[in-house]
Amino acid sequence: MDLLQAIKKTGRSVGHAIVGDDPDEADILDTLKKEHDEVGAMLKQLVDSESASERRGLVKKIKQALVPHIKAEQKVVYDAVLALKDKDAKTDGEEGYIEHKLAAETLSLLGKISNTMSPEFAAAAKVLKELIEHHVEEEERNIWADVKEGFSDSQRVAMNRKFEAAKKRVRMAQ
Numbered sequence: 001m002d003l004l005q006a007i008k009k010t011g012r013s014v015g016h017a018i019v020g021d022d023p024d025e026a027d028i029l030d031t032l033k034k035e036h037d038e039v040g041a042m043l044k045q046l047v048d049s050e051s052a053s054e055r056r057g058l059v060k061k062i063k064q065a066l067v068p069h070i071k072a073e074q075k076v077v078y079d080a081v082l083a084l085k086d087k088d089a090k091t092d093g094e095e096g097y098i099e100h101k102l103a104a105e106t107l108s109l110l111g112k113i114s115n116t117m118s119p120e121f122a123a124a125a126k127v128l129k130e131l132i133e134h135h136v137e138e139e140e141r142n143i144w145a146d147v148k149e150g151f152s153d154s155q156r157v158a159m160n161r162k163f164e165a166a167k168k169r170v171r172m173a174q
Contacts, residue, residue, distance in 0.1 A: 024157075024161060025157055026157065026160045027153065027156045027157060027160060028076070028077060028147065028156045028157075028159040028160040028163055029144055029147060029148070029156065030160075031160050031163060031164070032073065032077070032139075032144075032163075033140070035065065035069050036136045036139075036140070038065060039062060039065050039066055039069070039132065040132065040133065040136065042058055042061055042062050042065070043062065043125075043128065043129040043132055043133075044129065045058060046058040046059065046062065046125050046128075046129070047122075047125050047126055047129050052115075052116045052117050055116040055117075055121065055125070056116050059107075059110050059111055059116075062107065063107055063111065064171075066103070066104075066107060066132075067104070067107075067170065067174070068166075068167040068168075068170040068171050068174075069167065070100045070103065070104060071166065071167075071170045072163045072164075072166035072167040072170060073096075073100075073163065074096075074097060074100060075162075075166050076159055076162045076163045076166055077143065077147065077159065077163070078093045078096050078097060078143070079093075080147075080150075080151070080159065081093040081096075081143060081146045081147065081150065082094070084146065084150045086146070086150070088142075088146075089146040089150065092138075092142040092143050092146055093143070093146075095138070095142075096135070096138075096139060096143055099131065099134075099135040099138075100135075102131060103128065103131055103132055103135065106124060106127055106128045106131060107128060109124050110124045110125060110128060147159075
């Protein structure tokens with residue numbers, strides 16, 4: 001991060017602290033970080049849970065959070081990264097699409113396992129958690145570097161608005 005970006009980010013943080021968070025002025029990367037942390041906490045709880053009903057409820061909550069996130073992120077962030085001329089950025093975007101597909105398939109499998117206390121369910125939950133953790137780690141390193149390099153602060157705020165609108169459309173379609 002160069003000095004100018006650091007100053008702008010600090011200015012935004014101070015501004016949000018004074019007037020409160022304005023979701024219309026949020027940077028896409030801040031929103032994604034918040035959602036990554038929320039899903040990560042639910043996945044940890046899922047893997048650690050010893051209650052069948054809690055596990056069933058967590059799968060539902062994870063699906064409600066993850067599916068709109070994945071679809072909106074692909075449409076707004078990944079497609080924008082894929083449109084960059086940089087070959088590495090294109091590879092990062094394609095990898096993200098593949099990992100999203102694998103996460104969605106694993107989540108779907110979890111939803112089909114009726115015995116949430118079975119070893120099969122525990123294994124699928126663990127695989128989903130590890131897949132998401134791996135994906136988030138790479139995304140926050142690679143895709144976010146592509147976004148920071150390829151898009152200005154104002155473009156990232158606009159991306160966030162599009163991301164929130166896309167998630168809303170996905171939720172309405174579910």
